[in-house]
Amino acid sequence: MVFRRFESARAGEAEEAVTYxxxxxxxxxxxxxxxxxxxxxxxxxxxxxxxxxxESPDKRIPCYRVLDDDGYxxxxxxxxxxxxxxxxxxxxxxxxxxxxxxIFYEAQRQGRISFYLTSMGEEAINIATAAALxxxxxxxxxxxEPGILLWRGFTLQEFANQCFGTKDDYGKGRQxxxxxxxKQHNFFTISSPIATQLPQAAGVAYSLKxxxxxxxxxAFTGDGGxxxxxxxxxxxxxxxxxAPVLFICRNNGWAISTPVSEQFRxxxxxxxxxxxxxxxxxxxxxxTLAVYSAIRAAREMVIREQKPVLxxxxxxxxxxxxxxxxxxxxxxxxxIEHWKxxxxxxxxxxxxxxxxxxxNDEGETELRGxxxxxxxxxxxxxxxxxxxxxxxxxxxxxxxxxxxLHEQEKSLRETIKRHQKDFPSDVPV
Amino acid sequence: xxxxxxxxxxxxxxAGGGGAPTSFLYKTFRNSSSSSSSVKKMTVREAxxxxxxxxxxxxxxxxxxxxxxxxxxxAYKVSKGLLQKHGPERVVDTPITEAGFTGIGxxxxxxxxxxxxxxxxxxxxxxxxxxxxxxxxxTNYMSAANISVPIVFRGPNGAAxxxxxxxxxxxxAWYGSVPGLKVLAPYSSEDARGLLKAAIRDPGPVVFLxxxxxxxxxxxxxxxxxxxxxxxxxxxxxxxxxxxxxxITSFSKMVGFSLKAAEILAEDGIDAEVINLRSIRPxxxxxxxxxxxxxxxxxxxxxxxxxxxxxxxxxxxxVEDSFDxxxxxxxxxxxxxxxxxxxxNLERMALPQVEDIVRAAKRLI
Numbered sequence: 001m002v003f004r005r006f007e008s009a010r011a012g013e014a015e016e017a018v019t020y021x022x023x024x025x026x027x028x029x030x031x032x033x034x035x036x037x038x039x040x041x042x043x044x045x046x047x048x049x050x051x052x053x054x055e056s057p058d059k060r061i062p063c064y065r066v067l068d069d070d071g072y073x074x075x076x077x078x079x080x081x082x083x084x085x086x087x088x089x090x091x092x093x094x095x096x097x098x099x100x101x102x103i104f105y106e107a108q109r110q111g112r113i114s115f116y117l118t119s120m121g122e123e124a125i126n127i128a129t130a131a132a133l134x135x136x137x138x139x140x141x142x143x144x145e146p147g148i149l150l151w152r153g154f155t156l157q158e159f160a161n162q163c164f165g166t167k168d169d170y171g172k173g174r175q176x177x178x179x180x181x182x183k184q185h186n187f188f189t190i191s192s193p194i195a196t197q198l199p200q201a202a203g204v205a206y207s208l209k210x211x212x213x214x215x216x217x218x219a220f221t222g223d224g225g226x227x228x229x230x231x232x233x234x235x236x237x238x239x240x241x242x243a244p245v246l247f248i249c250r251n252n253g254w255a256i257s258t259p260v261s262e263q264f265r266x267x268x269x270x271x272x273x274x275x276x277x278x279x280x281x282x283x284x285x286x287x288t289l290a291v292y293s294a295i296r297a298a299r300e301m302v303i304r305e306q307k308p309v310l311x312x313x314x315x316x317x318x319x320x321x322x323x324x325x326x327x328x329x330x331x332x333x334x335x336i337e338h339w340k341x342x343x344x345x346x347x348x349x350x351x352x353x354x355x356x357x358x359x360n361d362e363g364e365t366e367l368r369g370x371x372x373x374x375x376x377x378x379x380x381x382x383x384x385x386x387x388x389x390x391x392x393x394x395x396x397x398x399x400x401x402x403x404x405l406h407e408q409e410k411s412l413r414e415t416i417k418r419h420q421k422d423f424p425s426d427v428p429v
Numbered sequence: 430x431x432x433x434x435x436x437x438x439x440x441x442x443x444a445g446g447g448g449a450p451t452s453f454l455y456k457t458f459r460n461s462s463s464s465s466s467s468v469k470k471m472t473v474r475e476a477x478x479x480x481x482x483x484x485x486x487x488x489x490x491x492x493x494x495x496x497x498x499x500x501x502x503x504a505y506k507v508s509k510g511l512l513q514k515h516g517p518e519r520v521v522d523t524p525i526t527e528a529g530f531t532g533i534g535x536x537x538x539x540x541x542x543x544x545x546x547x548x549x550x551x552x553x554x555x556x557x558x559x560x561x562x563x564x565x566x567x568t569n570y571m572s573a574a575n576i577s578v579p580i581v582f583r584g585p586n587g588a589a590x591x592x593x594x595x596x597x598x599x600x601x602a603w604y605g606s607v608p609g610l611k612v613l614a615p616y617s618s619e620d621a622r623g624l625l626k627a628a629i630r631d632p633g634p635v636v637f638l639x640x641x642x643x644x645x646x647x648x649x650x651x652x653x654x655x656x657x658x659x660x661x662x663x664x665x666x667x668x669x670x671x672x673x674x675x676x677i678t679s680f681s682k683m684v685g686f687s688l689k690a691a692e693i694l695a696e697d698g699i700d701a702e703v704i705n706l707r708s709i710r711p712x713x714x715x716x717x718x719x720x721x722x723x724x725x726x727x728x729x730x731x732x733x734x735x736x737x738x739x740x741x742x743x744x745x746x747x748v749e750d751s752f753d754x755x756x757x758x759x760x761x762x763x764x765x766x767x768x769x770x771x772x773x774n775l776e777r778m779a780l781p782q783v784e785d786i787v788r789a790a791k792r793l794i
Binding site for chain 2: 138169170188191192193203206207208233236237240397399
């Protein structure tokens with residue numbers, strides 16, 4: 001009796017021999033005639049050996065680096081050349097960012113502003129990324145990327161205006177300090193909830209793609225942000241929709257007091273890219289030239305191929321999470337000190353720039369003195385400037401003032417007239 | 430279980446403004462008689478579908494996104510035919526993450542598109558709540574008008590039939606409390622068409638609360654409603670039935686129940702005025718107060734939980750503006766203060782019925 005196995009005609013056609021290569025000695029015993037078959041999602045080869053993919057690779061994904069700790073180019077490193085003008089501008093911006101952080105942080109400590117958050121230790125990521133992008137690239141920041149605004153021409157006074165919430169603040173005094181935003185600088189207003197900007201970036205890119213511009217969307221997050229559901233949605237969607245988003249993860253080792261060892265058990269963030277079908281690279285975030293080259297290359301891919309790319313920049317958060325945090329409570333002082341000095345991105349890049357003959361100690365002293373003076377002046381001006389006027393309490397909730405807010409404003413003004421002495425004198429009416 | 434009876438009515442379409450509708454959406458209705466007997470009827474589903482189609486044809490920036498909106502023709506067939514007509518760039522089937530696709534829609538709105546985000550039910554939209562509130566509602570204000578968010582969030586809200594607690598909650602009061610949002614609740618096909626068009630054209634975020642059980646219900650529509658330029662202003666309630674003894678406010682499905690209650694009350698000589706709120710935020714306080722100043726009695730009706738509900742807000746408004754005009758305390762009719770049970774008899778007890786509205790009105794007289 002002939003026994004016929006039931007076979008799908010299509011599946012039968014799909015079967016084909018696939019060579020089975022492996023580094024394992026045991027598998028050489030196996031017959032090379034292996035089969036592949038179609039499943040929803042595509043063709044996949046079979047294996048008769050039960051073999052689990054390890055939870056961690058033998059070696060961690062290596063980190064792209066150009067300059068060593070002393071600022072010497074590593075032999076054999078490939079990187080994009082940076083001319084004198086760009087290099088000096090980058091270095092000066094890094095110094096400006098560092099001093100701005102120091103002074104505004106002090107201002108908060110003195111009670112002159114309510115809150116501040118520094119980018120200390122991440123100046124290279126901030127400035128080298130900004131330099132590598134074009135002005136037309138749309139930034140959706142997390143909150144530790146003010147260097148991008150700085151590079152694009154946001155002045156120290158404009159930073160101060162936002163921190164002090166004056167009438168000159170482009171945000172009309174609506175947000176707490178460091179929540180900058182500027183339409184003309186293509187920098188989306190910072191929003192506090194973590195990682196919400198990631199799916200938003202996919203949406204912005206979806207719209208931008210229709211414009212056919214030589215530009216992409218750049219979305220930032222920290223290591224902590226990758227735990228949010230929005231990270232998954234943003235990365236997954238950007239890949240599926242083929243949205244031109246450059247995802248940059250600043251892996252600085254700490255999410256407030258949570259170290260990365262408690263944040264995820266993967267090899268950092270770079271390995272997550274492949275899980276979404278996204279090309280990715282790991283770069284030394286404290287190496288200005290490496291970050292510059294990596295972002296240039298990534299941006300090129302995103303725009304040319306119209307698909308997302310992930311860059312993980314390894315670095316260290318030298319400052320506290322914010323002025324509401326004291327990181328000495330959960331990490332050792334000498335660790336912070338080590339990264340602040342021996343691993344400083346500024347010191348490293350400065351050595352390279354100075355060795356090229358493009359910078360010197362006099363320039364350094366002069367620059368630091370000048371920036372400090374400008375900042376103190378900006379703070380003085382901001383402190384003397386009027387706060388936004390009362391009408392800004394009610395505008396922009398909707399595009400036009402609705403009836404109920406008209407009534408409330410009217411009622412408020414009448415109350416103020418009746419009780420003048422109870423109303424603060426420095427708020428214009 | 431719910432039996433949906435889809436009454437297919439031929440609809441006469443006036444070809445104005447928008448693109449030509451595809452043949453399987455409409456059949457041209459020819460009426461030889463010029464007298465008043467031609468009654469055009471349209472289901473709420475057809476009203477929503479036609480409004481979406483016309484707005485998408487009129488403005489290339491409008492796109493629809495959500496689960497099953499494209500190939501499946503819409504979980505409730507509201508987006509039937511739209512993928513075929515406007516293409517996959519404009520009708521986007523999203524993966525299953527309300528938080529994710531809401532964020533994406535909002536990002537697209539940040540950069541100039543006008544998305545309509547569909548939630549299979551607003552119960553699932555809770556997973557997207559942070560984006561709706563923090564990324565959409567507050568953004569124009571927080572960015573000092575640097576970033577506007579012309580987006581519509583729509584989908585069925587409230588109870589259907591036999592779908593249990595996690596599919597039956599009414600979110601009108603939740604969204605209605607948030608500054609920066611506009612919240613609309615259509616009842617009839619006229620409401621559905623006019624309010625959805627207004628929502629899509631609005632420069633800010635709009636929450637559009639539909640009702641699954643109303644999708645198949647047909648309502649008479651005038652020529653004006655069928656025209657593609659038809660639009661209802663946001664923030665105006667509609668007095669569905671004039672009356673002088675008691676004011677009944679309601680929205681969505683409860684408008685139908687209130688009208689039935691008014692018929693029953695009329696048999697006992699009680700002339701009820703039924704207000705269809707249409708807009709939860711902004712609430713048309715002036716129409717409601719005007720009505721109560723005339724009738725001196727108020728019953729608020731809603732499906733949702735009573736505490737902190739829409740009725741509570743209406744009551745506060747009356748107390749603030751028309752206290753002296755009340756001849757009796759305000760009666761609040763709402764759903765039972767329990768998660769919605771599944772068993773049909775329990776579900777019926779947990780939702781307001783016509784008799785509850787009738788009894789409440791009678792208590793005031």
